[in-house]
Every structure is written in C-alpha cells, then in structure tokens.
Amino acid sequence: MKLFRPWLITFLIAPVLVFASETRTIELPDGDMMDMRVVKPESGSANAMILGFPCDQGMRQVELRMSEQIAEQNIEVWMADLLGSHFLPSEASSMRNLTGEEVLALIEDAHEQTGKRVYLVTAGFGAIPVLRGAKEWVDKYQGTEKEKVVAGAILLYPELNASEPEPGVAMQYMSITSQTSIPVYILQPENTPARWWLDQLKTELEKGGAQVTIDILPKVRGYFFMRPNATEHEKSVSHVLPQIVVNAMNQMNTAQE
Amino acid sequence: MKRLSALLFSLLIALYAGSLMAGELKPYKGKPLPDFSLVDMNGKQHSLADYKGKVVLINFWATWCPPCVKEMPSMQRLQDKFADQPFETLAVNMGEDKATIQEFLDSDQMKKTPLSFSILLDSDGAVLKSWKIFAFPTTFLIDKEGNITHGLFGGLEWDSPEAVAVVEELLAK
Secondary structure (H helix, E strand, C coil): CHHHCHHHHHHHHHHHCCEEEEEEEEECCCCCEEEEEEEEECCCCCCEEEEECCCCCCCCHHHHHHHHHHHCCCCCEEEECCCHHHCCCCCHHHHHHCCCHHHHHHHHHHHHHHCCEEEEEEEHHHHHHHHHHHHHHHHHHCCCHHHHHEEEEEEECCCCECCCCCCCCCCCECHHHHHCCCCEEEEEEEECHHHHHHHHHHHHHHCCCCCEEEEEEEEEECCHHHCCCCCHHHHHHHHHHHHHHHHHHHHHHHHHC | CHHHHHHHHHHHHHHHHHHHHCCCCEECCCCCCCCCEEEECCCCEEEHHHHCCCEEEEEEECCCCHHHHHHHHHHHHHHHHCCCCCEEEEEEEECCCHHHHHHHHCCHHHHCCCCCCEEEEECCCHHHHHCCCCCCCEEEEECCCCCEEEEEECCCCCCCHHHHHHHHHHHHC
16 A cells, blocks of 8 residues: 555656646736636747636536646646636526626736737637637737737637527627637537538628638537547547647647748 | 546536427527428438428437437327328438438437438538528427428427427417
C-alpha cells in the first residue's frame, strides 16, 4: 500500500505533465467574483490563446480535460463558467439573458495578463454571450491596435435561435448573429437538424461582416462529447476534439496572416 | 465524486430528453406548406396530394434521434388502431441512406414493433427546408382537405387518449 503515497504519485506523474493549471479569480462588472481555470503550457506558448466557455450544460470534467489536452500543444487556455459563477440554471434562457459585459471583462483580463490574441471557444447556447462579448470588444476598440485582439470565435453547434422552434415557422436568430464582425469557425455535428440550416446561419452571420468557415463533423450528434449514451464513434471523435479545435485555430490564424 | 457527477449529468440529460418527450399537440400556427414528392424505402413515389381525403400524420425523424426512435412504436400502434379508416402515417427520414435506415428497422428494438407505414427519404433536406423543420422529431397532422391542423416539436405517446381523440376528431369531420 505504501507504493500509493501521494508524493510518489506526484513524482511518477510529474515528468509527463507539460502544463500547469491554476485558478484565477476576477471581479466581474456586477461585483460577483468568477473563478477562471488557467492552463498554461510549461515551455513557452503560442502568441494566441483560447478563452473557453462551457455550453448551457455548465462546466464539467470533459471541458477541463480538453483544456489540458490543448495546453499540451503549447496553447494557453482559460476556462470560465458564465452560468455557474452566478448560480444560474443550466438552460438556454440563462444564456440568452447574459449580456456580453462579462465576456468583455474576461477578454480584457486575459489579454492584459498574457499579451496574446484571444480565440473564443464555446458550444451550443454559449455562442450568444460569447458573440455579444466579442462585439462589445470590437465596439470599444474599433480603429485601435486592440481591435484585432479578438482573433475569432470557434463555435461547436452554435445555438443562436431567439426562441424554441415551432413546427412550420421560420427561425428567428438572436440579433447578435447579424451584428458579428469577428471571424467565426463553426464545428457542426452532422447528426443535428441545424446542419441543414448552416447556409442560412452563415448568411445571417455574414450580414455583420463575419468571415464564416464551416466544418461538418461526420456521424456525431450535438453535445456528443458529453453524452452518457455516446456511440463508439462519438467517443473517438471526442478524443480528438481538442486537436480539431487547435486545427480550426491554426486555420483561422493562417487566414489572418 | 466523479461517479456522482456522471450520475447527475445523466439525470440532467434524461430530464432534458424527458422534456422533449413531453410534447403536446397544438393547433398549427404556421402558413400552409407546399406539397412534396418523395420516394419511400421501396422506391415508390409519394406526393402529399395523393392523400387527399385522408387524415395524414407526417413525422420528420432520424435514426440517431432518441426521442424520434422512442415514439415510433406508439406511432405504429396509432396506425394499427385506425387501420380500417382513412388515416395514413408518413415518416420522413432526414438525410440518412437506405442502408442506415434498414439497419435501424432490422434492429432488435424495432423487431418488437415492426413499422408498416411508409418511410420517405428526404435525402437532400429539401422538404425539411420547405417545411421549416428546425428540430427532431417534428410532426404534423393534416385533415382530409389537406390543411395542416396540428403541429408538434418533440416526442409523444401517439396512442395516448389525448392524441387518439385528436385523430378521431379529424376523422369525424
């Protein structure tokens, strides 16, 4: 049993860890405190970082694990749970009601601390506050060097509909959809009704000037990386999802060079 | 702790799926939708106009959608209940190939309640778009005159007394 003393585990694991993680607490504009999970590569890092937000289902181990896998590729990742920090219920309406103020504050803090360009990453209804925050950044720093600090948003199955679907009734998007000007990279699972409407979503996003790239993830469903009933294929795609996000980031970086 | 988190998340997903299953047939609010022509699993062409004079249940589904799969046996029981009346069920599959659908139909879970109604193939999503389908399952009820009377997003127990009463009312008109 002595073999399993904690110091020994630390010793055994230490050589393979290529990142360090810490909790950073910041004060939000409304006075609430928010804990950020900061995962830094041990040996230097790229000049761009990821500011990640869980979807409307809240922060779970899977997002934290993915942030570590991304950090292993020398990319610094900050993760913030927008709903959890306010004890808001895990549902779409909570995300719809969030302004972009908090995301703006987090971008400010992340850029101030690291000096890096920021890629925003989220899933589902998380796209709403994330795009709102990005717009607030662009509005605030338009025409300055800081305008391009927000390098883009990588959105997994973005849910930008303004209300729940009604049979036979055209979808209305949240107004932020057509007010977005930062580059957007959509990772859309094939097995979702929304994949049939990507051309409409792209058109709506482009109205605000956003450059939109769409990548279909074959044979997976929405929320695939957190489904208890995930198929074997969904599990295998979940394993490579951090790499898919990094590839999207690299592609957006190259396009902007 | 990890196991507890997994359990809680499973419960959340179950509640979410449950909320999708708690659909309710409501009067249709949208505009009239266009006729369509689609082939079924046997290659037979179906046009909605062919069904004038019948009450039609049109269901949009996919094999990967759990609430869609869950409601299918009850849809078959509803079809069986009105087998001798002018009532027809059409299940429009969204974008999957015939082999995938056939594998689903041959699966153990579907062997318990084999489906006798037509499964139509909307391979390129054209009908999904013209009928403005944004979520699965989505189902419509159409009266004998070809008017859409009810719509529903989410699953339903189609042989429940409430759903049967709506179909009976449409058949009586």
